[in-house]
Amino acid sequence: MKVLAAAAAGALGLVVLLLGVAAGVLGSLNPLSAPPSQRAADDIPPDYQQLYVAAAATCPGLPWTVLAAIGKSETDHGRNPDWTSDAGAVGPMQFLPATFAVYGVDADGGGADINDPADAIFSAAAYLCASGARDARDIPGAVFAYNHDSGYVATVLARADAYTDHTTGTAGGGEASVPAPGAAVDVAVDYATAQIGLPYQWGGDGPAAGDVGFDCSGLTQAAAQAAGVRLPRVAQDQYNAGPHLPADTPLQRGDLVFFGTSTASISHVGIYVGDNMMIDAPNRNAPVRMEDYRWTDYRGATRPIHT
Structure with a gap:
């Protein structure tokens, strides 16, 4: 945890602006019983x-998925110990x-050990709780206290959302979960947020296709496919497929x-997640990320994934 000595008020304000999307994310999380998504x-x-799950239960209002998202961001759930x-x-x-x-917890009776997964996770819950997560009072602020980086907060909240199952019901015979009516957008956005950080x-077309990462249209195609919507492969064809929004x-x-020099020369696409933010695979110099969609070459939007 890269906790710094002080947090500037202006930086915290930036978190609030950047993470207006967090309200939607956190509103979808039940701290006590949020079921894991297939991604989780x-x-x-x-x-x-x-x-x-057990550690989050020690702090009323703290979703277990937020703890899990921090664990993913820090050491990939202990895979890089x-x-x-x-x-x-x-x-x-x-x-x-x-x-x-100060915040170390002895979760398993062997003495508080910074390298012990149980102690570390319960200690993280204690720190988040003391930093604003109790009763869900200010979870983005608590994550910001954990690591004073607005991009880190955005990534953690996006991963927490992706770790939450927004679908209900199963296909016949106990098969994999299928989207409930109205859940297609949630499924698509969950899929896209789960890819944040990939190259x-x-x-x-992503790890499921044997690739290490995505390009822009590969990401949007895969997100739509996760929601049961077929899209063409390249950005121009996705734009042409519509339906176009006035x-x-x-x-x-x-x-x-969509972005480009004209509507006949579309060169980039992202998926909108609210509050002027999109998730996209920008270019060879940046991984899949969440960022402001208001680029100077914005050319319009389509709505192929329906609520």
């Missing part, structure tokens, strides 16, 4: 998920030793936003 089941080791940050943070949840000395790869139509979560 595939990504989180079972013992770690149990620890996240020997990682030590430039600031000297160590252990599965990347605590500074001085911070752990840009020209022509990439220029004065307010954007909605799940809309596709």
Whole structure:
């Protein structure tokens, strides 16, 4: 945990502006009983998920998925246990030793150990709780206290949303969960947020297709496919497929936003997630990320994924 000595009020204000989307994310999380999404089941080791759930229960209002998203961001759920940050943070949840000395929890009776997964996760819950997460009072602020970086907060909240199951019901015979009516947009956005941090790869269709990452249209195609919507492969064809939104139509979560020199020369696409933010695979120099969609070459939006 790369906790710095002080947080500037202006920086925290930036978090609020950047993370207006957080209201929608947190509103979808039930702190006590949010079921894991398929992404969570595939990504989180079972013992770690149990620890996240148990530790979150010690702080009323703290979703276990937020703890899990921090664990993913810090050491990939302990898969990189020997990682030590430039600031000297160590252990599965990347605590500074001085911070752990104050908030360390002995979760399993062996003495508080910064490198022990149970102790580290329960200690992270204690720190978040003391920093504003109790009763869900200010979860973005608590995550910002954990790491004073607005981009980090955005990534954690997006991953927490992706770890939450927004679908109900199953296909016949106990098969995989299918979207409930009205859940297609949630499924598509959940899919896109779960890819944050993956590398840009020209022509990439993501790990499920054997690629290490995505390009812009590969990401939007895969997100739509997760919601049961077929899209063409390249950005221009996705734009042409429509349905196009009139220029004065307010954007909605799940809309596709397009960029280029003209509507006949579309070169980029992202998926809109609310509050002027989109998730996209920008270019070879940047990974999949959440960012402001208001680029100078914005050319319009389509709404192929319906609520």
